[in-house]
Amino acid sequence: QRRGIPEAIYAEGKSAPQVVALAETALETTDRALITRISDEQFEALESTFADSAPDATLERYGSTVRVLGAEFEQPSLEATVGIVTAGTVDGPVADEAQVVCTDAGATVDRVDDIGVAALNRTLDQVDRLRDADTLIVAAGREGALPTVVAGLVDTPVIAVPVSSGYGHGGDGEAALAGLLQSCTVLSVVNIDAGFVAGAQATLIARAIDAARTDDGSR
Amino acid sequence: QRRGIPEAIYAEGKSAPQVVALAETALETTDRALITRISDEQFEALESTFADSAPDATLERYGSTVRVLGAEFEQPSLEATVGIVTAGTVDGPVADEAQVVCTDAGATVDRVDDIGVAALNRTLDQVDRLRDADTLIVAAGREGALPTVVAGLVDTPVIAVPVSSGYGHGGDGEAALAGLLQSCTVLSVVNIDAGFVAGAQATLIARAIDAARTDDGSR
Amino acid sequence: QRRGIPEAIYAEGKSAPQVVALAETALETTDRALITRISDEQFEALESTFADSAPDATLERYGSTVRVLGAEFEQPSLEATVGIVTAGTVDGPVADEAQVVCTDAGATVDRVDDIGVAALNRTLDQVDRLRDADTLIVAAGREGALPTVVAGLVDTPVIAVPVSSGYGHGGDGEAALAGLLQSCTVLSVVNIDAGFVAGAQATLIARAIDAARTDDGSR
Amino acid sequence: QRRGIPEAIYAEGKSAPQVVALAETALETTDRALITRISDEQFEALESTFADSAPDATLERYGSTVRVLGAEFEQPSLEATVGIVTAGTVDGPVADEAQVVCTDAGATVDRVDDIGVAALNRTLDQVDRLRDADTLIVAAGREGALPTVVAGLVDTPVIAVPVSSGYGHGGDGEAALAGLLQSCTVLSVVNIDAGFVAGAQATLIARAIDAARTDDGSR
Amino acid sequence: QRRGIPEAIYAEGKSAPQVVALAETALETTDRALITRISDEQFEALESTFADSAPDATLERYGSTVRVLGAEFEQPSLEATVGIVTAGTVDGPVADEAQVVCTDAGATVDRVDDIGVAALNRTLDQVDRLRDADTLIVAAGREGALPTVVAGLVDTPVIAVPVSSGYGHGGDGEAALAGLLQSCTVLSVVNIDAGFVAGAQATLIARAIDAARTDDGSR
Amino acid sequence: QRRGIPEAIYAEGKSAPQVVALAETALETTDRALITRISDEQFEALESTFADSAPDATLERYGSTVRVLGAEFEQPSLEATVGIVTAGTVDGPVADEAQVVCTDAGATVDRVDDIGVAALNRTLDQVDRLRDADTLIVAAGREGALPTVVAGLVDTPVIAVPVSSGYGHGGDGEAALAGLLQSCTVLSVVNIDAGFVAGAQATLIARAIDAARTDDGSR
């Protein structure tokens, strides 16, 4: 656990038993396990093993990300909202990673999907909702235009996540990363597909706001 | 003259007398001269020389681009409009290059400046005007988001020009170029700062439309 | 549907049942389905399923691209011709993508294959045919010389598509892309292998010309 | 003014009179001017002109960044502290840019200079001070290790700014940028030398905390 | 054998019988075999074959690296210690390669694992041990900060090995390599994942020190 | 003198007296001096100095390349022709370098300028002349298409020289280099702007052919 953020288990490239074993250890030491990039097969192994070995544990699934909650886990609660926004369906798994970290820390998450700039009216329809969050994570691939457009519409801190979609020149997220670093509005960036880091950074901001709110407004 | 597009004189890195000499030759052979990336000093040399040597020539200035018209030049006229759009002031000289080519070919040019996506309302305010053009050139630097947003709002062909602004990673137009190649809408691209090529390509489209219009609608 | 261009189903990396399901949805909502980068296995699944579920649908195959037409689909027709040109056989699937979009929109397509510059006489033999089209798409891999040579021979707008062939330095289409951006003639470019985008851009040009022709020559 | 952050005048590459003119306009419209990357000559021109034209304006200098305050300017005040940290002297001008934005918005700034990791004890000596800030900006060039080390020592959000120092492979800030995107702790990043953007992002976080503190702890 | 360093068999991409055959040849000609990047399957083939064909050979396993010692092998011994340090578990196989070379040459190896800078106290806890070695190899992936921090804490030569971990921009060890080349302290570098080369270079240093020690202190 | 090719003096970045001094030494030791990338000022210094110090030396100028011949220099003669071809005027200085090396070795040089593929008829008009040479050097910048087209038209060895023209993506000769390495015909390549190396390689081929011709046809 670094910076009060739990370690996550990166399931891709691991066998189902390996994922299960790592999840069991995490559950023992921190009362819950976070698993990202999980496959259906790995998820089923998790479900069937834990039905036996930890029958009172709860499994929460956010797309390709999973959280296993032990019976003793005490869910914290933050008085702060993180908006998590995607441009298209391909951005979903990256946003899922962000979501599970924020949720685990107790932030309210408002997830807004599929509002990429190619159909700008869908973006504009969500402006009020975007303005209601305390901080925003915006994930976008290919040319990565959505975080810039969103940041131009709100006054809160925006964390942009370039996503490794696209083929040809600038594919695999490099165009989106470069574009976000060049953004003519104000935002900060994490690495390509680094949804977990974006979620963790948003959590640190949400905790600071929560602390300010609940410390009765003074320092 | 390739493809019915005049050669232009690229003034950057040439001395004022060199620019003047090249302009004189162009004037003799094609009845007009196009000069791009001209400095004030070069422009003044042009003015004072031509006042003497070609007193009935006309100088038209489009920012850093200049067209010198000989007395015999017969300005063609196309029944077609090219919209030329910039995201910010830094994109001006590149748009100027495009503009002089289209103008020289006789297209109507509608220039719309400084409507970059960081202030999205300025973009949206111009939608009707953008839709009125037969084809659009959109120039944008840094993250190059504007051409994608514009192309999502119109039904006409859009030619995007990445501009070499920005510093750090993806600077010098590379982020904009990569982003435009990755664009999730429909557009085609020319090289960084290649305003002249964009203008020439738009001219070819405008000519095709003009021919269709004036050839009494049939082929 | 963006810019009046139908969405396509990108079959690569999807299972045959996934492709079939997406095609069925497309057929229901837009009366036809476009599928790119299809395998033989996926195509057979499509054929056998639709024989049952949609017996009056028609399957058109353009190499690795397929169009499924529902009984209700009203084929539009444009008074405009798009020439689609390839340098070699490896460019075929990319040209197929372009072709299906143009065909779907009702343009006449003139396909000219395998006229790469290593055997220049084959290129030159086709000049008259190339000049007859209203706009050209030219696909070429490796060093990507063909679009430049073709554009030097015609007066119509050329859209160049770099293709991801070649190995070693500049392989995977990067040499072709860079060369086309540097082209010393007039053309515009889409991303590596982006045949679909090239077809869509040519369609927008063809529509503009068709409108000019059929709007009885005036605006 | 985007996102409540004033526009700054980027002095590099502008003449002294141009900088002065832009500063005068900014002063008129927003009651103060922010100028980054100013030279001594430009600063002196500013001083001597404003001594005449705006005798009651105040000039504040933060290294290569300057703020000119008009008599009417109402300095806001935020109940929040931004720590601004540099690894070495070469990072100073970038940190100055960040500092002037945060100061202009009314945040308390705690500047901690020259604590790069090559002399780790200097870093460790400042841990308590670093923990006291509400959010941190850390600027570092060459290998850019400092932001990672600092972020491992505090619980607050860290914004890292890679700085364009270094020569050879990975020079000009590219090694630092890549390293920060790969950081094994939690932080977000802005582009190379983008001190202004880092300051603006930290300001948005500081404002959110201030609002939470001063809105009597509830929403 | 180059520079007194044995050739190693790089097992990745070879079949189990190929690895066994190469190991048998090495055993015959140099009385031992070094195999790097071995899989479990390859290792088992090695064990079962050698049980028959060379029953008095010994197999030493260092993670994914293996040394087979023939009965006649005379283990040299150096009066010198090489410290081998990793930032995290992903760096293990690369460090194993280094270790087997140093061990084979007779150096004392002190292996210190998992002291990456994200948890700086773990790094600092090992300072005395790090200072005791005659030379250090430090392997680190992602942002590669550990070798710089370690080199700032000791007075002995440090050889840094960037490791191909990390995804996105700067992944596959490129960020670590660039950062180490930019390091603001004193160290030298080998290629990404080149644990074998690092071990060989450390061996050459250890041999020079051993020679100086055992040649009764004079030359 | 490497490989029987004289060293050349690379004048760019040297002072006029430095160039003169190096030329004097070359004249003394090898009876002639080759100087590449010379400026007018450097050339005049050469002329005026040698008028005094070596009045019977001859200066030959090939654009920006110069050869100074001492009175004793015995010009060799090869029974072989090197064709040197450029796409445009910007390729001239690079071709000059090649030309002086071939001339110095005694090859007949046939220089064919300005036949780039944008005006293909100019290329085709020269086919017979191109076929007459024993080997060809073809220099081209921007997209570098000319060497591929030429090599497709002749049966002799072609050495391609990419030239550092062009701006934006692939500028400075990188697009031409990558395209030439990807060429779908048969040719070999030297580095960007390496006219000297191309001339030297063509000289080695010309010498081999000359030797075969003059050694009465047998070995």
Next chain:
Amino acid sequence: QRRGIPEAIYAEGKSAPQVVALAETALETTDRALITRISDEQFEALESTFADSAPDATLERYGSTVRVLGAEFEQPSLEATVGIVTAGTVDGPVADEAQVVCTDAGATVDRVDDIGVAALNRTLDQVDRLRDADTLIVAAGREGALPTVVAGLVDTPVIAVPVSSGYGHGGDGEAALAGLLQSCTVLSVVNIDAGFVAGAQATLIARAIDAARTDDGSR
């Protein structure tokens, strides 16, 4: 057939029946077939099919390259020798490609393997043999030093082939390619792994020399 060089069949990524079918067509049209990068399985399919369908055809195998000779094939013969040199075993398949082209054209081939510069005495031992060839192809991977060293030792034209070995920075042949383009001696280069092109270019040189020799020494 371009430039008198036969087309080759690139077997990698094709099925055994595909390779057989293509070989049959080549045999019919040009009396022989050249196949590169063949697998054992593909080779066996070739053998067993041709035993039936073309029993009087001959199969020649050069490592991973194969030539099938029809009964009618008339083997040409050139009075010229091509030396083909490799640095290590990994360079073999690339050299095999070169060898089959030269052999097919009738040149004498002198193959010299495994003389890379890490064991310089092996290189120097072969100097006389290297000097005897009329032209040399030198293939080398990793740092690609061998072609430079060889070219410094002979007076004949050297064609260098960078080979895609090596891992980490500069791996996959990019370091070798860049180093060969920077070579401080005289040589020309083909793309990474382009053994076939190198063989074809050497063939063109060998043909020119042969023609000069056999045309009784005059032109």
Next chain:
Amino acid sequence: QRRGIPEAIYAEGKSAPQVVALAETALETTDRALITRISDEQFEALESTFADSAPDATLERYGSTVRVLGAEFEQPSLEATVGIVTAGTVDGPVADEAQVVCTDAGATVDRVDDIGVAALNRTLDQVDRLRDADTLIVAAGREGALPTVVAGLVDTPVIAVPVSSGYGHGGDGEAALAGLLQSCTVLSVVNIDAGFVAGAQATLIARAIDAARTDDGSR
């Protein structure tokens, strides 16, 4: 002072008075000053100032690197030799940097210049001298082949320094760096032009050997 290595003053880009001032401070605090990349003008300013202000200081010049010794400076002495080798004259200033660090620490320096591999006999002539040093620094630009060749001839640790010579692809030292990282022999690398770091690393090795020698051979 890091790792017992003095800080050096990098003169390039500083004014003569700045260099003098920094040298005075260094002289006061560490009894000597090291200045790299000094110009003639800066050196003269140093001489004339110190003639007045520090008349008993001594100035040592090593090409473009200078060491100023205060009267109190106690020159240490190491019982160890560092060989410093260059491929050509362009590598001189980089080697000078290395030399001054080693000299300052008291190592014996054996400088061997201009033995690049294009004239291999010059390299081989120096083998005995190269073998006599305790450790070697080898600086080479363009393709950077020399360090690999040298390392193949000696048994001591080699530190390679790529030098920023060369133009075109792989220029500015990148080809040399990549080639050295790929070297098929054993060596370690520092960044392009980082002669100072190479000298410091060699110093650390020399100190370890000296300590072993003078600590009467035991530990």
